[in-house]
Amino acid sequence: MNALISDIKEHKGTECDTVFIGGGTPTVLGERLIDVINAAFESFVLDENYEFTVEANPGTVDLNLLGKMKKAGVNRLSLGVQSFNDEELKELGRIHSAKEAVEAFYMARRAGFDNINIDLMLSTPKQTLESVKSTLDIVNKLNPEHVSAYSLIVEEGTPFYDMELDLPDEDTEREIYHYTVDFLESMGLKRYEISNFAKSGYECRHNIKYWTGEEYIGLGAAAASYVNNFRYTNTCDISDFTDGVRFEEKEFIDQEERMKEKFLLGLRMSRGVKYTGEFKEIIHKLTSQGLLEVAGGFAHLTDKGFDLGNLVFMEFI
Amino acid sequence: MQENIRNFSIIAHIDHGKSTLADRLLELTGVVESRDMEEQLLDNMELERERGITIKARAVRLNYKAKDGKDYVLNLIDTPGHVDFNYEVSRSLAACEGALLVVDAAQGIEAQTLANTYLALDHDLEILPVINKIDLPSARPEHVIGEIEDIIGIPAEDAPRISAKTGLNVESVLEYVVENIPHPTGDEAAPTKALIFDSYYDSYKGVIVYIRVVDGFIEPGMKIRFMATGKEFDVVETGYLMPSGTKSASRISAGEVGYIAASIKNVQDTRVGDTVTCVENPAKEPLPGYRKVNPMVYCGIYPADGAKYGDLREALEKLQLNDASLLFEPETSVALGFGFRCGFLGLLHMEIIQERLEREFNLDLVTTAPSVVYMVHTTAGEVLDISNPTNLPPVTETDYIEEPIVDAHIYVPTDYVGSIMTLCQERRGVYLGMEYIDETRADIHYELPLNEIIYDFFDALKSRSRGYASFDYELKGYVKSSLVKLDILLNGDMVDALSFIVHESGAYARGRKIAEKLKESIPRQLFEIPIQAAIGGKIIARETVKAMRKDVLAKCYGGDITRKKKLLEKQKEGKKRMRRVGTVEVPQEAFMAVLKLDDE
Numbered sequence: 053m054n055a056l057i058s059d060i061k062e063h064k065g066t067e068c069d070t071v072f073i074g075g076g077t078p079t080v081l082g083e084r085l086i087d088v089i090n091a092a093f094e095s096f097v098l099d100e101n102y103e104f105t106v107e108a109n110p111g112t113v114d115l116n117l118l119g120k121m122k123k124a125g126v127n128r129l130s131l132g133v134q135s136f137n138d139e140e141l142k143e144l145g146r147i148h149s150a151k152e153a154v155e156a157f158y159m160a161r162r163a164g165f166d167n168i169n170i171d172l173m174l175s176t177p178k179q180t181l182e183s184v185k186s187t188l189d190i191v192n193k194l195n196p197e198h199v200s201a202y203s204l205i206v207e208e209g210t211p212f213y214d215m216e217l218d219l220p221d222e223d224t225e226r227e228i229y230h231y232t233v234d235f236l237e238s239m240g241l242k243r244y245e246i247s248n249f250a251k252s253g254y255e256c257r258h259n260i261k262y263w264t265g266e267e268y269i270g271l272g273a274a275a276a277s278y279v280n281n282f283r284y285t286n287t288c289d290i291s292d293f294t295d296g297v298r299f300e301e302k303e304f305i306d307q308e309e310r311m312k313e314k315f316l317l318g319l320r321m322s323r324g325v326k327y328t329g330e331f332k333e334i335i336h337k338l339t340s341q342g343l344l345e346v347a348g349g350f351a352h353l354t355d356k357g358f359d360l361g362n363l364v365f366m367e368f369i
Numbered sequence: 370m371q372e373n374i375r376n377f378s379i380i381a382h383i384d385h386g387k388s389t390l391a392d393r394l395l396e397l398t399g400v401v402e403s404r405d406m407e408e409q410l411l412d413n414m415e416l417e418r419e420r421g422i423t424i425k426a427r428a429v430r431l432n433y434k435a436k437d438g439k440d441y442v443l444n445l446i447d448t449p450g451h452v453d454f455n456y457e458v459s460r461s462l463a464a465c466e467g468a469l470l471v472v473d474a475a476q477g478i479e480a481q482t483l484a485n486t487y488l489a490l491d492h493d494l495e496i497l498p499v500i501n502k503i504d505l506p507s508a509r510p511e512h513v514i515g516e517i518e519d520i521i522g523i524p525a526e527d528a529p530r531i532s533a534k535t536g537l538n539v540e541s542v543l544e545y546v547v548e549n550i551p552h553p554t555g556d557e558a559a560p561t562k563a564l565i566f567d568s569y570y571d572s573y574k575g576v577i578v579y580i581r582v583v584d585g586f587i588e589p590g591m592k593i594r595f596m597a598t599g600k601e602f603d604v605v606e607t608g609y610l611m612p613s614g615t616k617s618a619s620r621i622s623a624g625e626v627g628y629i630a631a632s633i634k635n636v637q638d639t640r641v642g643d644t645v646t647c648v649e650n651p652a653k654e655p656l657p658g659y660r661k662v663n664p665m666v667y668c669g670i671y672p673a674d675g676a677k678y679g680d681l682r683e684a685l686e687k688l689q690l691n692d693a694s695l696l697f698e699p700e701t702s703v704a705l706g707f708g709f710r711c712g713f714l715g716l717l718h719m720e721i722i723q724e725r726l727e728r729e730f731n732l733d734l735v736t737t738a739p740s741v742v743y744m745v746h747t748t749a750g751e752v753l754d755i756s757n758p759t760n761l762p763p764v765t766e767t768d769y770i771e772e773p774i775v776d777a778h779i780y781v782p783t784d785y786v787g788s789i790m791t792l793c794q795e796r797r798g799v800y801l802g803m804e805y806i807d808e809t810r811a812d813i814h815y816e817l818p819l820n821e822i823i824y825d826f827f828d829a830l831k832s833r834s835r836g837y838a839s840f841d842y843e844l845k846g847y848v849k850s851s852l853v854k855l856d857i858l859l860n861g862d863m864v865d866a867l868s869f870i871v872h873e874s875g876a877y878a879r880g881r882k883i884a885e886k887l888k889e890s891i892p893r894q895l896f897e898i899p900i901q902a903a904i905g906g907k908i909i910a911r912e913t914v915k916a917m918r919k920d921v922l923a924k925c926y927g928g929d930i931t932r933k934k935k936l937l938e939k940q941k942e943g944k945k946r947m948r949r950v951g952t953v954e955v956p957q958e959a960f961m962a963v964l965k966l967d968d969e
Contacts, residue, residue, distance in 0.1 A: 075928065202923040202924055203919070203923045204923075205923055222893075222918045223918055225918075225919055226918045226919050229919075246921060246922075246923065247924065259926060262925070262926050262927040262930070263925075275928055276927055276928040276929075278927065278930075283930065283931060285928070301931060303931060316934070316937075317925065317930070320925060341895060358921065359919050359920070359921060360895070360917060360919070360920045360921060361920070361922065362920045362921050362922060362937060362940060363895070363920060365922070366937050366940060366941045366944070369934060369937045369941050
């Protein structure tokens with residue numbers, strides 16, 4: 053905590069227009085979270101039209117804390133709901149219930165948040181299309197400004213990988229994803245990135261920076277920064293971090309790599325990337341495979357491309 | 370001086386302690402201090418790594434002062450311990466007057482014990498049994514001695530009971546050799562006759578030829594001729610094979626074992642079993658027993674990365690320098706690109722070469738299903754040797770096909786006789802008989818088609834006998850057989866590298882199984898892929914790999930980009946390792962999948 057706050061203070065005078073406190077559950081800090089928020093406001097020179105997001109776990113917030121966050125200047129809240137189905141939540145090892153998640157959402161509204169994101173997880177153990185439908189019905193009633201819906205990917209090296217999980221098969225998984233996309237779009241939440249949906253004007257400006265190659269500074273253990281064409285990653289060892297260790301990895305992103313990342317990251321977004329004839333062969337191959345479309349000076353994923361994005365991204369590695 | 374020479378081999382079933390005993394004999398004769406031994410072995414391995422070839426002492430000369438006070442020269446000639454190298458073994462044995470038969474005191478006689486003993490008996494060798502591993506709690510030396518006397522029919526009561534591992538009683542083996550193995554009785558004045566039993570390539574001296582001089586002598590300056598190949602060379606150097614390496618000597622005479630160097634560039638000129646003679650005063654007849662060794666098993670070997678074709682060629686050339694029985698010629702496959710069709714003495718030989726290519730030369734390989742050599746009689750009256758299924762003429766032009774069969778002996782505990790016989794029946798075996806070695810073990814005798822044992826027979830044998838069965842075979846001849854070519858089609862295109870020849874009776878089952886295996890090993894792709902097995906134009910099995918529905922990273926934010934890029938990189942690498950066959954991407958494992966079909 054102290055290490056983090058002193059890092060924030062070291063960046064005194066940094067100009068920025070978005071701040072995002074997340075990764076894990078910052079609300080578990082309780083009142084001390086307010087100190088971090090205050091430190092950020094004191095140090096950074098924020099644009100008057102700033103976006104300041106804090107991630108919150110429905111099981112660790114109350115009206116008091118939410119009110120203080122709002123008062124401190126936070127104007128966007130991201131609620132890690134995951135699901136409104138208790139059985140699925142239990143499978144995921146979440147500490148909150150569906151009921152608590154609904155309560156947390158209403159508390160946030162009462163505290164004055166008018167820009168709320170709900171995080172959902174798709175294709176989790178025991179999930180069915182039916183259970184997703186009922187979760188989405190609740191989302192519809194709550195009517196958030198933004199939804200993130202992530203398909204669970206079990207990666208090698210995570211605890212899930214070695215477990216025998218009762219996961220939906222590939223076909224059901226896609227059915228769930230497509231249903232979710234159609235449902236949210238019909239609610240007026242437009243898919244602007246593979247897993248992100250927002251009402252017009254409520255797209256997360258902070259995250260868009262990652263996909264458009266803008267610079268950012270990450271503070272705290274395991275955080276990453278992208279400054280002056282270098283991408284830095286902090287050590288993920290907390291005790292090393294408090295001992296003052298910072299960058300563990302440093303990667304130079306040269307001109308060529310920047311071009312590739314423009315596509316690799318930019319194509320995640322529905323609008324795609326401005327296309328002026330780069331990577332001709334690759335783009336041709338991908339369009340002929342029906343994964344990509346070039347129109348109006350932009351290259352963007354097709355619906356098939358949204359399902360098979362890695363086949364597209366891989367070409368820019 | 371021949372009275373003081375003893376030339377002998379050690380023969381044994383695998384793991385019965387042959388190498389350990391050889392090491393102990395070296396130690397005892399003082400040529401290698403035991404503490405130096407480790408170091409020396411390591412040195413040799415280092416050299417192997419550097420040159421990418423095996424330099425293995427296949428023969429070694431030991432000096433021994435016996436209890437009678439006289440100095441003896443003991444030449445220990447090593448033999449490769451596997452059926453694939455039967456011919457090499459027979460040539461090594463032909464260079465000796467006697468053999469130590471090492472038998473494990475716990476396990477008793479096994480398949481190779483007998484096979485090697487019979488080989489040694491064929492060469493009229495004096496066979497001296499040695500009972501090893503008597504330190505084991507399960508050792509039954511008296512029982513094993515009884516077995517040797519009953520089954521092999523040689524006296525074994527005086528056999529030294531030793532433990533090569535602990536060194537117990539090993540010195541008695543040396544006295545036993547001196548007393549019981551006859552000394553050589555060649556004629557030094559007769560025209561030179563020397564038997565080649567091994568050779569290796571040295572980058573400075575050319576081919577080093579290991580010989581046993583039977584009559585006459587060889588010395589530097591002499592013009593020699595290899596009687597089978599007809600090649601002539603001037604001898605540059607002669608010498609003995611000491612444990613520490615070669616040691617030059619002015620002459621090698623009748624009865625002695627040594628090496629010659631004669632600026633020979635090509636190991637193919639020095640065939641094991643050939644006779645060396647002197648050009649000026651040549652021998653009338655070569656020594657008996659030479660034959661040209663023909664490969665029994667063939668397979669296609671391709672570099673996983675097409676760009677490594679040149680590296681693969683170089684590696685094969687290097688291996689061939691020391692292995693005249695390895696054959697290879699360039700071949701092209703529609704599916705796999707440029708590679709080589711390689712011929713081997715047998716399955717083990719094939720596996721050794723594949724492993725050496727991968728380990729010593731760091732090559733990533735794709736190998737096709739091994740094939741035997743079929744004799745195809747065409748309607749035009751020609752006889753074709755076919756070792757690549759792709760080259761099989763169309764059915765309309767084929768009169769009939771013959772396939773090689775082997776004579777196989779399987780030694781197995783009586784409990785497993787039933788399951789092993791079932792296995793042999795499944796593999797089209799013809800039962801020839803069975804003998805009980807003792808009340809717990811049997812020798813099952815079968816005639817088996819070679820193409821039924823080259824895939825996974827050995828694995829199946831082991832798994833159905835809990836590892837207890839041992840197996841030995843030799844080529845018996847060719848018989849007429851109903852064979853068909855089984856083709857595999859991916860997305861409608863035939864994949865030549867997956868075709869193979871199979872007996873009609875097993876074709877349907879095999880086709881179905883391969884289609885299933887391929888379905889498991891081919892990942893989902895952009896479109897649906899039908900997998901079909903076909904005989905002639907007729908489809909006999911079909912499976913489908915469904916189209917890929919999802920492959921996308923759901924999350925990618927600032928802190929994650931580096932890691933996500935690594936994930937994509939890994940995925941891309943995996944894709945690169947796949948072979949593009951028509952429109953389908955096929956992983957390397959798929960080509961191997963057809964090899965392992967016995968799941969029971």
